[in-house]
Amino acid sequence: MFKVKEIEKSFKNKEVLKGVTFEVSEGDRVALLGNNGAGKSTLLKIIAGQIEANSGKIDTYLDFKTEISMMPQGDILIDDLTVFEIVSLKCKMNKISDVDTQEMLLMVELQGQQKQYVGNLSGGQKRRLSLLLTILNSPKLIFLDEPTTGMDLESVDNFWRLLEKKHYTSVIVTHDFNQIDHFFTKTLIIKNGKIIANESVETIHDLGKTVEQYYRETIEMED
Numbered sequence: 001m002f003k004v005k006e007i008e009k010s011f012k013n014k015e016v017l018k019g020v021t022f023e024v025s026e027g028d029r030v031a032l033l034g035n036n037g038a039g040k041s042t043l044l045k046i047i048a049g050q051i052e053a054n055s056g057k058i059d060t061y062l063d064f065k066t067e068i069s070m071m072p073q074g075d076i077l078i079d080d081l082t083v084f085e086i087v088s089l090k091c092k093m094n095k096i097s098d099v100d101t102q103e104m105l106l107m108v109e110l111q112g113q114q115k116q117y118v119g120n121l122s123g124g125q126k127r128r129l130s131l132l133l134t135i136l137n138s139p140k141l142i143f144l145d146e147p148t149t150g151m152d153l154e155s156v157d158n159f160w161r162l163l164e165k166k167h168y169t170s171v172i173v174t175h176d177f178n179q180i181d182h183f184f185t186k187t188l189i190i191k192n193g194k195i196i197a198n199e200s201v202e203t204i205h206d207l208g209k210t211v212e213q214y215y216r217e218t219i220e221m222e223d
């Protein structure tokens with residue numbers, strides 16, 4: 001449903017992505033892994049159209065505006081709106097009328113915060129609000145960049161639990177290794193500007209490894 005082909009990106013003379021190629025099929029839950037600075041966010045920004053690649057292309061039959069949604073690494077929220085207002089604003093902007101806002105708020109456990117200003121939310125609550133805004137229009141494919149950063153352990157667990165219920169085809173940048181083994185179906189590892197591993201979680205388990213073990217070994221082998 002979504003193909004990324006030979007994406008290259010340099011900032012000034014620094015090559016960050018050196019030909020990144022992968023494919024996402026319907027139902028996939030892909031963990032995009034790699035060290036800090038590996039180029040994960042750059043890749044997602046290119047997919048979102050926020051920055052331009054030097055070369056390469058993206059092939060999909062999905063509509064970028066209505067069927068693909070992205071949650072960036074930093075929250076893009078408006079501090080002096082209330083939670084309810086920002087959700088309503090997003091609905092208006094995207095012409096979403098058939099969504100049960102209350103149910104959505106309940107799902108991300110923000111039903112009690114509706115009248116609160118966004119600026120007063122905790123880091124974890126802001127991440128959950130960002131997720132809500134990302135999935136508000138029921139996209140077919142979602143990209144999440146470190147969605148649980150800043151959350152306490154309980155919120156992290158809740159976050160993955162709620163996402164699990166929704167069955168989104170998804171590509172998620174995360175360091176929550178305790179979640180990867182049961183949540184994801186595939187792992188992509190990016191290093192030195194390239195995808196160095198593209199493996200199903202099932203295969204990794206068949207090798208008798210956890211994804212974390214596999215990740216550490218793969219990253220080291222490339223050194």
Ligand SMILES: Nc1ncnc2c1ncn2[C@@H]1O[C@H](COP(=O)(O)OP(=O)(O)O)[C@@H](O)[C@H]1O
Binds near residue numbers: 016036038
């Ligand atoms: N706008 C930019 N200008 C210059 N360098 C950038 C820019 N954005 C990212 N980089 C560099 O590209 C590399 C990859 O960054 P990033 O994609 O944010 O990594 P990751 O998300 O995997 O931690 C880093 O070395 C970062 O400093």
Ligand SMILES: [Mg+2]
Binds near residue numbers: 041145
């Ligand atoms: Mg990043």
